[in-house]
Amino acid sequence: MELPDPSQEILAQKAEVVARLGEILGPDRVISVDEELRAYECDALTAYRCRPLAVILPATTEEVAAALKACAEMGVPVVPRGAGTSLAGGSLPTADSVVLGVSRMNDVLEVDYPNRFIRVQTGMTNLAVTGAVQGEGFFYAPDPSSQLACAIAGNIAMNSGGAHCLKYGVTTNNLMGVTLVTTEGEIVEIGGAHLDAAGYDLLGLICGSEGQLGIVTEATLRILASPEGARPVLMGFDSSETAGACVADIIKSGVIPVAIEFMDRKCIHATEDHAKAGYPLDVEALLIVEVEGSPQEIEEQLAEIKDVAKRHNPMTLRESRSEAESKAIWLGRKSAFGAMGQLGDYICLDGTVPVSTLPEVLRRSEELADSYGLQVANVFHAGDGNLHPLIIHNANKPGDLEKAEALGADLLRLCVDVGGCLTGEHGVGVEKRDLMTHQYKPADLEAQMCVKDVFDPSWILNPAKVFPLAESQDRRA
Amino acid sequence: MTEHLPTTEDELASIVADAAAGTTPLEIVGGGTRRALGRPVQAEATLSTAALTGITLYEPAALTLVVRAGTPLADVEANLAAQGQILPFEPIDHRPLLGSEGAPTIGGMVACAASGPRRIQAGACRDSMIGVRLVDGSGQVIQNGGRVMKNVTGYDLVKLMAGQYGTLGVLTEVSFKVLPGPARTISVVIDGLEDAMAVAAMAEAMGSPFDVSGAAHLNAETVFRVHGMADQAGYRAAQLARRLSQFGATRELEGEASQDLWRRIRDCDVYAGGDGAVWRLSVKPSDAATMVAAIREGLDAEACYDWAGGLIWLRVADQGDAGAQVIRAQTAARGGHATLIRASAATRAAVDVFEPEPTPLARISAGLRAKFDPRGILNPGRMRA
Numbered sequence: 063m064e065l066p067d068p069s070q071e072i073l074a075q076k077a078e079v080v081a082r083l084g085e086i087l088g089p090d091r092v093i094s095v096d097e098e099l100r101a102y103e104c105d106a107l108t109a110y111r112c113r114p115l116a117v118i119l120p121a122t123t124e125e126v127a128a129a130l131k132a133c134a135e136m137g138v139p140v141v142p143r144g145a146g147t148s149l150a151g152g153s154l155p156t157a158d159s160v161v162l163g164v165s166r167m168n169d170v171l172e173v174d175y176p177n178r179f180i181r182v183q184t185g186m187t188n189l190a191v192t193g194a195v196q197g198e199g200f201f202y203a204p205d206p207s208s209q210l211a212c213a214i215a216g217n218i219a220m221n222s223g224g225a226h227c228l229k230y231g232v233t234t235n236n237l238m239g240v241t242l243v244t245t246e247g248e249i250v251e252i253g254g255a256h257l258d259a260a261g262y263d264l265l266g267l268i269c270g271s272e273g274q275l276g277i278v279t280e281a282t283l284r285i286l287a288s289p290e291g292a293r294p295v296l297m298g299f300d301s302s303e304t305a306g307a308c309v310a311d312i313i314k315s316g317v318i319p320v321a322i323e324f325m326d327r328k329c330i331h332a333t334e335d336h337a338k339a340g341y342p343l344d345v346e347a348l349l350i351v352e353v354e355g356s357p358q359e360i361e362e363q364l365a366e367i368k369d370v371a372k373r374h375n376p377m378t379l380r381e382s383r384s385e386a387e388s389k390a391i392w393l394g395r396k397s398a399f400g401a402m403g404q405l406g407d408y409i410c411l412d413g414t415v416p417v418s419t420l421p422e423v424l425r426r427s428e429e430l431a432d433s434y435g436l437q438v439a440n441v442f443h444a445g446d447g448n449l450h451p452l453i454i455h456n457a458n459k460p461g462d463l464e465k466a467e468a469l470g471a472d473l474l475r476l477c478v479d480v481g482g483c484l485t486g487e488h489g490v491g492v493e494k495r496d497l498m499t500h501q502y503k504p505a506d507l508e509a510q511m512c513v514k515d516v517f518d519p520s521w522i523l524n525p526a527k528v529f530p531l532a533e534s535q536d537r538r539a
Numbered sequence: 540m541t542e543h544l545p546t547t548e549d550e551l552a553s554i555v556a557d558a559a560a561g562t563t564p565l566e567i568v569g570g571g572t573r574r575a576l577g578r579p580v581q582a583e584a585t586l587s588t589a590a591l592t593g594i595t596l597y598e599p600a601a602l603t604l605v606v607r608a609g610t611p612l613a614d615v616e617a618n619l620a621a622q623g624q625i626l627p628f629e630p631i632d633h634r635p636l637l638g639s640e641g642a643p644t645i646g647g648m649v650a651c652a653a654s655g656p657r658r659i660q661a662g663a664c665r666d667s668m669i670g671v672r673l674v675d676g677s678g679q680v681i682q683n684g685g686r687v688m689k690n691v692t693g694y695d696l697v698k699l700m701a702g703q704y705g706t707l708g709v710l711t712e713v714s715f716k717v718l719p720g721p722a723r724t725i726s727v728v729i730d731g732l733e734d735a736m737a738v739a740a741m742a743e744a745m746g747s748p749f750d751v752s753g754a755a756h757l758n759a760e761t762v763f764r765v766h767g768m769a770d771q772a773g774y775r776a777a778q779l780a781r782r783l784s785q786f787g788a789t790r791e792l793e794g795e796a797s798q799d800l801w802r803r804i805r806d807c808d809v810y811a812g813g814d815g816a817v818w819r820l821s822v823k824p825s826d827a828a829t830m831v832a833a834i835r836e837g838l839d840a841e842a843c844y845d846w847a848g849g850l851i852w853l854r855v856a857d858q859g860d861a862g863a864q865v866i867r868a869q870t871a872a873r874g875g876h877a878t879l880i881r882a883s884a885a886t887r888a889a890v891d892v893f894e895p896e897p898t899p900l901a902r903i904s905a906g907l908r909a910k911f912d913p914r915g916i917l918n919p920g921r922m923r924a
Contacts, residue, residue: 176742176825199748221691232689234698235666250899255823257658257849259702260876260894261922262904263665266698270691287748310600316623316719317768356778359771366768414687417601447601448689486689494692501692502682509681509911510694516906528693 063110063151063492065526066538068158072115072138079138079160080116086128091166093117102143102161106208107151107493109463114141114155121166123241123249123279130277131247133160139525142273144216145187147208149410150491152220152272156525164215167279170194177255179238181282184215188222191283200285203230206487207399218278221270223487228445229320229354230286232487234269239282242268242275245518254282267513272489273524275517289354292320294391295364297371298345298378302326303421305347308374309444310417312351317366322445323350323395326424329402329439329452330394336401339394342378349444350395398441399452405437407457409466410450413477414486417447423480427451427473434469448486449477475500490528498530507533541584545591548672548680548711554586555709556678559914567705567918569609569644573651575637577704577921578892579884588646591711596686599624603686604717605670608646608710615645625720628664629655629801635811636881646710652702655805656753656764659745659846661718665701670714673700673707676912681708688716699907705918707911721766725776726753726792726800729761729783734828734844737761740786741847742825747782749775755804757843761786762800807852809843815854816861816882822875824848830869837865857882863890870894893922 072079080094093099094116104111115138120126133140143153143163155161167183168190174180175198182191188209191202205224206212212222218240223232230236239253253265268275299305309322325333325341325348334341341348353363364381371379382388402408415423424440431438437454451473455466474484474494478501484494498507511529514521514537521538531538543565545551558565566582568574569589588609596605599622606615612630619625630653632643647653649671654663661667670684683696700710732740737756744751744763753764763783765775780789792800803809810817822830827848834840834853840862841854855862866877876894879887896904904923908915 174825175746176739177823178745200746221695223689223691227689231662231666232691234695235662244899248899250897250903252900254874256821256875257846258652258654258663258821260821260878261702261896261900262707262907263652263698263702264900264903266665266695266701270695287746290748313602313719314600314622316722318719355771356774358774359767362768362770414689416598416603416687418598443689446689447687481685482687483685483690483692485692486687487691489691490693498693505679506682507693509675509679509683509696512910513694513696513907516903516910 064531065112065156066531068156072158075136076115079136082132082136083116083118083129083160086132087118087120087125091119102155105146105148105151105153107149107154107491110151110154110492112155112157114159114161115157117161117163119163119166123243126162126243126277126279127247127249129162130243130245134245134247134520134522137520137522139522141524142215142219142277144185144213144219145211147212148216148220148489148491149412150485150489150493152216152489152491152527154492159525162277164213164279171280174255175200178285179255179282180285181280182214184218184278184281185213188212188214188217195285196288199288201288202283202285203236204233214281215278218269218281219271219273220487220489223448225321225323225443228322228443229318234266236284237265237269237281238284240265240268240278241280243277243279245276245523272491272528274514274528275523290356291360292352292354293360293364293382294350294352294388295367295382296378296380296391297349297351297376298342299347299374299376300345302347302424304374305349306420308349308371311370311373312367313445315366315370317353317363319351319367319445320354321350321352322443324440324442324444325395325398326440328437329398329441332405332439333394333398333401336404337394337397339390341394345377350391402439402452402454406454408452408454409470410452411470411473412448412450412485412488413474413482414446414448415477415480415482419480420444420447423449423476426476430469430472430476434465436466436469447482471497492527495528496530499533511537543584543586544589548591548674551586551591551709551711552674552678552680555674555676558584558916559677562914562916564916564919567709569647570611570641572639572641572643573633573637573647575639576633576651576880578887578924580918580921582919586709588709588711589644594618595712602688602717603714605686605712605714606645607712608644610645611642612645612648613642619717623720624717626715627657627661627667627718629657629805630664631655632806635806635808636817638812645713649701649710649713650703650705656755656801656845659754659849660750660752665698667715668697668701668713669716671697671700671710672712674709674711676708676914676917684714686714704921706908706922709917721772722768723772724764724766724797725772726797727763727765727776727779727789728792729787729789731759732756732761732786734831736786737844738825738828738848740783743783744779745847747779749779751779753801754847755845757804757809762804764801804845810852810854814857816857816886817880818853818855818866818877819880820851820853820866820870820875820877822849822851822870822873826873827851830873833869834865838862857886860890861886867894
C-alpha cells in the first residue's frame with residue numbers, strides 16, 4: 063500500500079508546528095515524542111503503520127477550530143481520529159500529518175426525551191450513548207460490532223452500520239445534526255433538533271465522508287424508545303442456497319426482523335469449538351433471526367417466520383424460550399470473530415451484494431479461495447447483503463498476507479460485479495482506495511472529488527484516503 | 540419556448556451539454572405538478588424527464604426498487620402494492636395544495652424531497668434512497684450509490700440529490716429501499732386538545748415503544764397512527780390509548796376513514812384551494828405551539844401540525860412579504876427553518892422562499908452549485924436569487 067511522499071518542508075518544520083499547536087492547546091495536549099506517537103501509528107487495520115508528525119488532543123470545538131486554522135495556515139495535513147477502531151485504515155497517519163484525536167471530547171451536552179434526541183461530543187463511544195439514555199427506556203440504534211470502543215466521530219465519518227440496520231437504518235438515518243469545523247477553522251451548524259434540511263442536504267454529504275470534508279465535534283443523534291422485548295430463532299439448513307432463499311421469503315412475507323445473521327459451515331464449527339453455544343454441526347448454513355415487541359407481538363411475528371422457514375425444510379428450527387436461551391444463541395454469533403482468530407490470522411472484508419445473488423456469491427467466493435489455496439469463512443448480515451468474508455492466513459508466513467490481500471481484492475471486485483459495492487459499513491480508507499475505479503467511472507469519482515474541493519480546497523484533511531492516488535494527484539499537488 | 544423531451548439518458552445528457560455550451564437556462568420538469576415550488580425560474584427552454592420511464596429493477600425480496608426519473612409515482616406505487624410493499628416515506632402529493640395538474644413523477648418527488656407523515660417513523664425521502672443517476676450541468680452522466688442498502692463506498696451524493704430542486708443535476712434514475720406495507724393500520728384520535736397539549740400528547744406517543752407512524756394535529760383533532768400485523772396493530776392501538784388517557788378520551792378509526800384522514804394530513808388538504816400563502820416550518824417538535832403563538836402575535840395565521848409538531852403548516856395572507864419577517868424571526872430565535880410553499884409568483888420572486896443560510900453554509904452551497912452546474916443553467920433562481 064502506497065502513501066504519498068511526505069513533504070520534506072513540513073518534516074523540517076516539526077518543531078515550529080509543535081510549538082504553535084502547543085501555544086493554542088497547551089503543551090500537554092500535543093504529543094510529539096516518538097515513543098508516545100507509536101500508539102497513533104495505526105488503527106485497527108494494523109498491517110499498515112506510519113508515525114505522524116504529532117498528535118493533538120483538543121477538548122472543545124473552539125480548540126479544534128483554532129488548531130485546524132493553524133494547520134491550514136502552515137499547510138500541514140490533518141488526520142482526524144475517533145477511537146482508532148477503523149478496519150479500513152481510515153485514520154492511518156502520513157508522516158507529515160498531525161493526528162487530531164477527539165478522545166478528550168466525550169461529554170453529553172443535552173438529552174431531550176420529548177424530542178427524542180441526544181447531543182454529544184463526538185469522542186463519546188457508541189455504547190456510551192445508549193448508556194446515557196437507557197435508564198429512561200431509550201437507545202441509540204446503530205450498533206457496529208466495535209460499539210464498546212468506537213467513537214461517534216468515527217461512526218459519522220464512516221456512516222457505520224451494525225446488526226440491526228435492516229430495521230433501524232445506519233448512522234446517516236439516525237444523525238440529525240452536526241457541529242462541523244471546516245478546514246479554514248470555521249464552526250458551522252448543520253441540521254439540529256428539527257427533522258429536515260434547509261437547502262441542500264449537507265448533513266447527508268458529511269456523514270460517510272471519512273473525515274475529509276471537516277471535523278465533526280458535536281452531534282445530535284436520534285434516540286428511540288426501547289422495544290418491550292426481543293427474541294431470536296435459530297435455523298439450520300442443508301445448503302447456503304436454501305438459507306438464502308429462506309431469507310428472501312421471510313422479507314417477502316412482510317415481517318421485518320430486527321436482525322438476520324448468517325453463518326456458514328466453517329464459521330459454525332470454529333464458533334462451536336470456541337464458544338460451545340450449542341449450534342448444530344450437521345448443517346451447511348445457519349440463520350439467527352430476531353424480532354422485537356411485546357410477548358404477544360413476538361409470538362405473532364415468530365409464528366409467521368417459522369411458517370416460512372418450514373417451507374424450506376430446515377434441519378434445525380429452535381426458538382428461544384428464555385432469556386438464557388436467547389443469550390446462548392447470540393453468544394456464538396458474538397464470539398464468531400474471536401473464534402476465527404483461533405484458526406489463524408484473518409482479514410475481514412465488508413462488501414455488500416444484492417440479496418438475490420447471495421448463493422452465487424458464496425459459491426464463487428469458495429472457488430476463488432480454493433484457487434488461492436486459502437480458507438474463507440462467512441458470517442454476515444443476511445437481510446441487507448452486507449458480507450464479512452474472513453480470509454484465514456498466516457501473517458508470519460512470507461507472502462501469505464499478500465496472497466490474502468489479493469484474494470480480498472478479487473472478492474470485493476466480485477461484489478461489485480454482481481451489482482453490489484466495495485464496502486457496506488467499514489469505509490474505503492486506504493484499504494479499498496485503489497479499488498474505487500472498479501466501482502466508479504472517472505466522472506463519478508470526479509463528482510466526489512469536486513465536493514472535496516468545495517469543503518477542503520487545499521486537500522489537507524485525511525490525505526491519501528478514499529480516492530486512488532493517481533486520480534487525486536493533480537489536486538493534492 | 541423550446542420543450543425538450545428526451546427518451547434516453549444519453550439524449551438528455553447531450554441536450555444539457557448543448558445548453559451549457561450556449562449558456563441556455565433550462566427549466567427542469569417531470570410531471571410538472573411541483574413546478575410552483577421555489578422561486579419562479581427564468582428559462583429559455585424546458586427539459587422534461589417525463590419520457591424517461593420504467594422500472595428497471597424490482598426485487599421485492601431484497602426490498603430494492605430502481606426506477607427511471609420520469610416514471611409516474613402512481614405506477615410505482617401500484618407495482619409496489621401488488622407485492623404488498625410501499626415507499627416508506629409516504630410522499631406528499633402537492634397537487635391539492637398548489638392547484639396543479641399532471642402526474643407526479645419519481646424525479647420530481649426526489650428533487651423536492653417530498654416526504655409525508657410517516658417520515659417521523661420511517662425516515663424521509665432521502666433515507667430511502669440508495670442510488671442515483673443524474674446529468675450534471677455540464678452534461679456529464681454521474682452515478683452514485685447503487686442498488687444495495689448498505690453502501691459506504693465513497694461520498695454519499697445520493698442524499699444531496701433529495702431537495703436540490705433540479706439545481707445540481709437532472710435526475711435520470713433513482714434506487715430505493717422499500718418496505719412491506721403494514722397488514723393493518725389503526726388511527727387513534729383525541730378530540731379538542733389545545734395546540735400545546737396536543738404537542739405534549741404527540742411527544743408522549745413518540746416516546747412509546749408502539750412504533751407510532753404518524754402524529755398530527757389539525758381541526759382540533761389529534762391523530763396517532765399505529766400499524767403492524769393484525770393482532771399487533773390492535774395491541775399497539777390499545778396500549779397507546781392507555782398511555783394517552785391522561786390527555787383525554789380516545790376513539791379509533793380504521794379502513795377507509797383512517798386512510799382518507801392520513802391522505803388529507805399528508806397533502807395538507809385543509810389549506811387546499813382558496814386563497815392565502817402557505818408556509819411549511821420544520822422545527823423542534825416541542826417548540827411548535829410556542830412558535831405558532833408567537834407568530835400569531837404579529838400575524839393572522841392558521842396552523843396545523845404533522846410530525847408530532849416538527850412540521851407546521853401555516854396559512855397567512857398572500858400580501859407584502861407573506862409574513863416572512865415575523866415567521867423567520869421565530870426560526871432564527873429557536874432553530875429550524877421556514878419554506879414558502881404556496882404564494883403568487885410575484886411574492887415568491889420577492890421573498891426568500893427557502894430560509895437564508897448563514898455565511899459559511901451559503902458559501903458551501905454556492906460552491907457545490909458552481910461545481911455541479913458551472914454555467915448556472917439548471918433551474919436558475921429556483922432556490923436562491
